[in-house]
Amino acid sequence: MSGFLAIARRELAGLFVGPLAWALLSIALLLQGWLFVLYLRTSGGDVDLSLRFALGESWAFWALLILVPPLLTMRMISEESRTGLLEFLLTAPVSDAAVVAGKFAAATLFLALLWATALVYALTTAGLGVPPDWGALLGGWLGAVACSALFVAVGLFASALTSTPIVAAFAAVILNLVFVTAPLLGGLSDQPAVRRAVARIDVIDHHKSAFLAGVLDSSYLIFFVAWTLFFLFLAVRAVEARRWR
Amino acid sequence: MISVSHLTRTFGSLRALDDVSFEVARGEVVGFLGPNGAGKTTAMRILTGYLPATAGSARVAGFDVLTQSLEVRRRIGYLPEAVPLYREHRVSEMLEFQARLHALPRRERAARIARVLEQVGLADRRRDLVGNLSRGLRQRAGLAVALLPDPEVLILDEPTSGLDPIQRLEVRALIQALRAEHTVLLSSHILPEIEAVCPRVIIVDQGRIRADGTPDELVTRLAGASHVRLEALVGPDAEGARRALGALRGVRAVHDRGRLGIHHAFDVVCDEDLREDVGALAAARRWALRELSWRRPTLEQLFARIALGAGDDGTLLEPGGSARTPAAPSAAAGAPVALSLAPAAGPPSGPAAPPASAPVSSPQAARVVYNLNPFDRGATRSLSVPKAVEEPGAGPDGAAGR
Numbered sequence: 001m002s003g004f005l006a007i008a009r010r011e012l013a014g015l016f017v018g019p020l021a022w023a024l025l026s027i028a029l030l031l032q033g034w035l036f037v038l039y040l041r042t043s044g045g046d047v048d049l050s051l052r053f054a055l056g057e058s059w060a061f062w063a064l065l066i067l068v069p070p071l072l073t074m075r076m077i078s079e080e081s082r083t084g085l086l087e088f089l090l091t092a093p094v095s096d097a098a099v100v101a102g103k104f105a106a107a108t109l110f111l112a113l114l115w116a117t118a119l120v121y122a123l124t125t126a127g128l129g130v131p132p133d134w135g136a137l138l139g140g141w142l143g144a145v146a147c148s149a150l151f152v153a154v155g156l157f158a159s160a161l162t163s164t165p166i167v168a169a170f171a172a173v174i175l176n177l178v179f180v181t182a183p184l185l186g187g188l189s190d191q192p193a194v195r196r197a198v199a200r201i202d203v204i205d206h207h208k209s210a211f212l213a214g215v216l217d218s219s220y221l222i223f224f225v226a227w228t229l230f231f232l233f234l235a236v237r238a239v240e241a242r243r244w245r
Numbered sequence: 246m247i248s249v250s251h252l253t254r255t256f257g258s259l260r261a262l263d264d265v266s267f268e269v270a271r272g273e274v275v276g277f278l279g280p281n282g283a284g285k286t287t288a289m290r291i292l293t294g295y296l297p298a299t300a301g302s303a304r305v306a307g308f309d310v311l312t313q314s315l316e317v318r319r320r321i322g323y324l325p326e327a328v329p330l331y332r333e334h335r336v337s338e339m340l341e342f343q344a345r346l347h348a349l350p351r352r353e354r355a356a357r358i359a360r361v362l363e364q365v366g367l368a369d370r371r372r373d374l375v376g377n378l379s380r381g382l383r384q385r386a387g388l389a390v391a392l393l394p395d396p397e398v399l400i401l402d403e404p405t406s407g408l409d410p411i412q413r414l415e416v417r418a419l420i421q422a423l424r425a426e427h428t429v430l431l432s433s434h435i436l437p438e439i440e441a442v443c444p445r446v447i448i449v450d451q452g453r454i455r456a457d458g459t460p461d462e463l464v465t466r467l468a469g470a471s472h473v474r475l476e477a478l479v480g481p482d483a484e485g486a487r488r489a490l491g492a493l494r495g496v497r498a499v500h501d502r503g504r505l506g507i508h509h510a511f512d513v514v515c516d517e518d519l520r521e522d523v524g525a526l527a528a529a530r531r532w533a534l535r536e537l538s539w540r541r542p543t544l545e546q547l548f549a550r551i552a553l554g555a556g557d558d559g560t561l562l563e564p565g566g567s568a569r570t571p572a573a574p575s576a577a578a579g580a581p582v583a584l585s586l587a588p589a590a591g592p593p594s595g596p597a598a599p600p601a602s603a604p605v606s607s608p609q610a611a612r613v614v615y616n617l618n619p620f621d622r623g624a625t626r627s628l629s630v631p632k633a634v635e636e637p638g639a640g641p642d643g644a645a646g647r
Contacts, residue, residue: 002345002346002348003345003346003348005345006342006345006346007346009345010331010334010342010345013334013338014331014333014334017333017334018333080329083327083329084325084326084327084328084329085329085330085331086329087290087295087325087327087329088323088325088329088330089346090294090295091293091294091295091318091321091323091325092318092343092346092347093315093318093319093346093347093348094315094318094346095315243295243296243297244297
């Protein structure tokens with residue numbers, strides 16, 4: 001446990017001493033802020049709708065979600081395997097699972113912070129006299145964090161597979177795209193079996209129909225937890241497999 | 246402390262380690278010596294639990310490295326060759342991270358960090374970014390990280406590679422200071438390094454242990470006897486002088502190395518340093534001395550022979566046994582005169598000279614001479630090509646023992 005905390009702490013510190021985290025944060029903030037104003041204008045001042053856009057209803061949210069986690073995770077394992085730092089971590093008194101979990105926690109925490117920026121907009125509008133639906137906002141944020149956790153796990157798995165960060169990022173983006181675009185492709189088919197299968201990986205629908213509506217449904221939560229754990233498990237296995245190569 | 250039995254590790258078809266067994270007792274400092282790719286790093290990685298072995302087992306501090314890996318890892322400090330450190334952190338931050346990984350009590354952390362920084366001489370660099378440190382300083386920072394949890398066993402992979410001579414001396418001194426508290430296993434391909442630091446040496450090559458013992462032992466056992474070199478003005482009766490030398494106590498053989506100008510050279514083969522006895526004899530006989538020196542094969546020569554494959558069939562490991570018959574000197578078909586690492590066997594002499602004492606010869610390298618005299622054998626000979634020389638009657642002695 002202490003090893004897990006030490007690694008999570010170091011990863012977070014490592015993120016914030018480098019330029020990448022700050023660059024991602026500022027780009028995401030700029031984009032989201034600009035779009036939020038745009039949503040407010042087009043929706044005629046509907047604060048709740050605009051916040052729903054910022055946390056899952058818009059293409060910009062999903063674009064960020066597909067791109068940002070891979071950029072965060074791409075270096076976490078692959079680069080460390082190249083510089084020998086992975087050798088250092090794997091010979092420290094810490095289990096492989098704790099190494100992966102620590103990195104996972106750090107990246108997820110960072111993204112939770114990134115999505116919490118929506119809170120800034122909510123507080124601003126509240127200060128101007130239009131309080132948002134706080135429950136829906138919290139639900140939307142939780143859903144965004146759950147989606148991020150899943151994509152971080154995917155990214156870590158990809159990072160554990162290769163020693164080249166850019167390849168890891170590419171693989172993770174493609175896997176994320178599968179999750180996000182599968183329902184669109186599945187919608188083209190009228191086979192019920194295909195539709196059912198697609199529904200099992202439909203991240204967008206699970207996020208929108210529960211979290212974003214302000215409903216905390218455990219079955220929806222489990223959907224995210226299960227997929228996240230599955231990819232974390234794969235990532236741990238991939239790290240272990242490096243020892244045998 | 247470390248016990249390795251029948252360890253084998255293969256990477257595909259490559260056998261990086263092949264049935265390696267050794268033991269290291271508590272408090273021992275053992276040097277792992279071998280050329281690049283000999284399997285040193287692989288062995289260390291297995292001991293630290295980073296790599297699993299294909300076959301065989303290893304225990305560190307009584308714990309199996311595979312099944313009780315975490316227990317083992319709590320007890321070792323490992324410095325990999327690449328010295329992995331987070332470049333974006335300060336030295337002190339890196340050490341704090343290591344302290345947390347090893348779950349050192351919060352109260353002790355600061356004191357321990359200060360102590361290891363003092364030990365490696367980085368106390369004034371604690372605020373520096375690791376990425377800005379020079380190679381030598383980074384090496385020391387890595388050593389500090391490995392030392393921080395006060396491990397029972399230290400495993401250092403090439404701890405002095407990339408250091409300048411002064412830094413090397415410092416690291417050497419540091420390792421010697423650590424001997425009191427830790428068991429140390431270190432690898433290197435730098436021989437003086439190992440000879441200076443390690444009371445015990447394990448020589449590995451191509452995944453196998455070729456030799457194991459103290460440097461002195463190895464040299465005596467594997468590389469053949471040492472000798473006292475005497476160059477003196479002995480007068481016309483060289484044979485009489487040779488006999489007189491051979492009659493000294495402890496002398497196993499005396500080889501006549503022929504005249505060098507007005508002086509005569511002898512190699513007095515013996516196990517101990519007999520310079521005083523030889524000197525006394527020379528004084529008694531009123532021989533004017535030009536040289537009196539104690540020469541012994543170095544670990545370096547031994548290592549070179551092992552690494553060059555001379556010991557491949559294991560014959561080198563036999564003390565005094567001739568792995569290969571030395572090439573016949575000069576006469577045969579105008580062959581170049583052989584140059585051997587060890588002195589070639591002279592005519593056996595003295596009652597104490599068994600034939601088996603002929604020192605082992607390495608694969609014979611041809612002696613070649615660059616003769617720049619354009620009129621030698623006609624001017625058409627290319628002067629950039631060495632020519633073989635025939636030395637009628639001179640025997641191998643002219644080339645040997647220099």
